[in-house]
Amino acid sequence: MPLWMHIMPELTLVQAINQALDQEMERDERVVILGEDVGHNGGVFRVTEGLHAKHGGDRVVDTPLDESGIMGTAIGLAIAGMRPVPEIQFEGFLGPAYDQLVNHGGRMRTRTRGAVTVPLTVRVPVGGGIHAPECHSDSPEAIYTHSPGIKVVMPSTPYDAKGLLLASIRDPDPVLFFEPKRVYRSFKEEVPEDDYTVEIGTAKVVSEGDDITVVTWGAPVFQCLNAMDELPEDVSVELIDLRTCWPIDVDTIAESVEKTGRCVIVHEAPLTAGLGAEISSLIQERCFLHLQAPVQRVAGFDTIMPYYKLEMDYLPEAPRIQKGIEECLAY
């Protein structure tokens, strides 16, 4: 391990995102942040803490509670050559902003045949596991993956969060940047202070293995790791953190499944028409003759995200993931 690794500061996901925003604002004066209470109060999850004091109210803008207005204004900024990074407080609040994002943000490049583009990064806390009710615990990544023209990113670690956020802000197209709330402050890892990017659309092999592939993204990465700890020692699992929901890194998935012949996909969103369905379809298109078992999905249920007493029964926690892996292996 090189020496510099030992002096890297350890950051939470929140701190890594804060650092990325801070550094990019210093580097590029076109970057502006806008959102509800992102300025004086530092954001509902304190992700933008300190940025208002440092960069001023012209660049860290407190907005009214008007998601449609925030998103539309940010798109207007973007088509005029700025690099807006709006925050939508919770994924459920994307509802009012949906029209602007999907019908304008995602379509402007095509609509103008490339004359007008939308370099926009929308930061949105996502997912359950923090005892919040519905509209504050959902996982709508498949909805936006299904909306052409928008890239959908969901890092699970502080290192990836910083690198992917910098890549997103510099990306010429709109990026929906989902931040799993459950991971916000759950652990720290070393994050270089230097400028670096993680390429959008690249999955990460978290652990290599030969018997079965597990594909997931966001907070369930850690539930999968917990499940793997419970498996017999001779079971060798290859865990893939997708990191980007769209574009999907199908090569990394296919290469792994061709090796293992088995795959379990894990996500928090409801099972039906979730991203797992798409990945499962891609696997059967690419790896049909390598498959030794049907692709399994372990996901949320086709219900509304329940309030906190039932939250852990809804979410794909380690025991359910373990069962899915074992069933796939036993097929």
Place this chain on the structure above:
Amino acid sequence: MAQASAAQDRSARKRKPDSLSAKLPDETILEWLRQMQLIREFESRTMQAYQQAKIGGFCHIYSGQEACAVGTIGATEHEDPIVLAYRDHGHALARGMDPKACMAEMFGKLEGCAKGKGGSMHMFDRPNHLYGGHGIVGAQTPLGTGLAFAKRYQWEVMEKGGKHVCLCYLGDGAVDQGAFSEAMNLASLYSIPVIYIIENNGYSMGTAISRHSANSDKLVMRGQSFGIKSVEIDGFDILDLYDAFKPLVDECRDLQRPAFVDLKTYRYQGHSMSDPQKYRTKDEVDEWKGKDSIAALVDYCMNDRGCLDEDGWKAMQKEIKDQVMEAVEFAENATDPVPAEELATDVYANPQPNLSPTEDYHHGVRNPLL
């Protein structure tokens, strides 16, 4: 201290003997006081339970704004529907929800008003015509238009029931949402009896109204621009509130027209339980607490009406304290939902055998408290 300065305010202007509120019987005024104190006590126990992690999710405390819910609901009929945002415990109690059901809901228990599935932000009570707390800011305003549309249609076309008005509450933060403009336009265009009550506590979460809303000292102009009768009312004095609001309700009911109320109030606690409140000073909060609506009403009852004495007030407080403690104990001992049964209930009316989880979707048991 708070009571003393409220008394000064009060003695500066003795109640007008001809006002509507002055003509109400003592029982009504004392019932308002009881409801307001119930909300205050309920909320302090709610905060306690939240800090003890017995309540999950997010929790928005109503303390300070009690006169708004009690005074406006007190001016309407029980069958007039109500829809509102997520700071909703006070309205639920003022409309008659059993405090046990309200507390159990926040504890995530089966005996809660939504079987512990909605939590603090989603207080629903059909028998009391309460159509919910809603978590998306401003998104309840078109629902208010729709509820009132239905009431007018049922009265006029179906000849079922009488004339009703819908009370649609929103905060000052919600006036910035596009949905609210759409809701007002439809209400005025179709002449729909919905009263949009802006509980204007001066803050959109952590952003002061002058920083979040254009022309914010004249919010009534927004209603007026749609041709809706729009008034400003002091929401901190329940008697003034009633005197101004009751005739408005009567007019809306009679003419079947919408209205817009900028109801000036203040919340004593943060936006939610996790609000660091960097945006205001303690002095500002204390200044409002000095004008406290409950203290003012107690003073009115004791000194203007003479319908309450110190012993009576102490007895009322004690009774309410016991009632709220009982609700907390009830919630603590209430039933935890059984995941295998409750995850799949109340999603669809008819069984959907091919969906996950693989159990049939079905109606849950009715809540005996509602």
